[in-house]
Amino acid sequence: xxGNRAWFGGLFSGSGKRRQVSAEKIVLDLTPVQEQRLxxxxxxxxxxxDETRTDHQDSLRALWNASFPDTELTSLVSEQWKDMGWQGVxxxxxxxxxxxxxxENLLFxxxxxxxxxxxxxxxxxxxxxxxxxxxxxxxxxISYMLIQLLELNSVRPKSLPGINFIKVLTxx
Numbered sequence: 001x002x003g004n005r006a007w008f009g010g011l012f013s014g015s016g017k018r019r020q021v022s023a024e025k026i027v028l029d030l031t032p033v034q035e036q037r038l039x040x041x042x043x044x045x046x047x048x049x050d051e052t053r054t055d056h057q058d059s060l061r062a063l064w065n066a067s068f069p070d071t072e073l074t075s076l077v078s079e080q081w082k083d084m085g086w087q088g089v090x091x092x093x094x095x096x097x098x099x100x101x102x103x104e105n106l107l108f109x110x111x112x113x114x115x116x117x118x119x120x121x122x123x124x125x126x127x128x129x130x131x132x133x134x135x136x137x138x139x140x141x142i143s144y145m146l147i148q149l150l151e152l153n154s155v156r157p158k159s160l161p162g163i164n165f166i167k168v169l170t171x172x
Contacts, residue, residue, distance in 0.1 A: 030166065
C-alpha cells in the first residue's frame with residue numbers, strides 16, 4: 001500500500017514485519033516531542049462537547065456547512081440534523097460518549113476528504129435498505145473506538161496499535 005492507507009495499516013501491523021512481536025517486550029521511551037503531543041491529545045480527549053460554548057457551536061455549524069453547503073441550517077436544534085445521521089434534533093446529545101474531539105474528527109473528515117465524507121453520509125453507493133446506520137453517530141462511535149483501541153486514556157499504551165500510534169506522534 002502507499003499513502004495514507006499504508007500509514008494507517010502500519011499502526012496495526014507492527015511496522016509490516018511478518019513475525020509476531022509481543023507488546024510487553026517493547027519499552028516505550030517517549031521523546032519530549034512525543035510526550036508533549038500525547039499530553040496535548042489527552043487534554044483534547046477530556047473536553048466535553050458544550051453546547052453553550054461559541055467555539056463548539058461554530059464547529060457544529062462548520063460541520064453542517066461542509067456537509068450541506070447549499071442548505072441553510074435553521075437552528076442548532078433542528079430536524080435537519082437527522083439528515084446527517086444524528087439520533088435526534090440536537091447533536092449535542094450524541095457527543096456525550098466521546099466529547100468535542102469526535103466533532104473535530106467529523107469536521108476534519110468532511111474538510112479533508114469531502115467526496116468520501118459525502119458519499120458515506122448520503123449513502124451513494126451500494127444497495128439502500130429501509131434501515132441504515134446513522135452516519136454522524138457512527139462517526140462519533142469510530143472516534144470512541146479508536147481512542148479505546150489506541151489506549152489513549154491510559155498512562156502508556158501497551159498494545160502494538162497504541163505503541164505504533166505513539167511513534168507517529170514524532171511527525172516523521
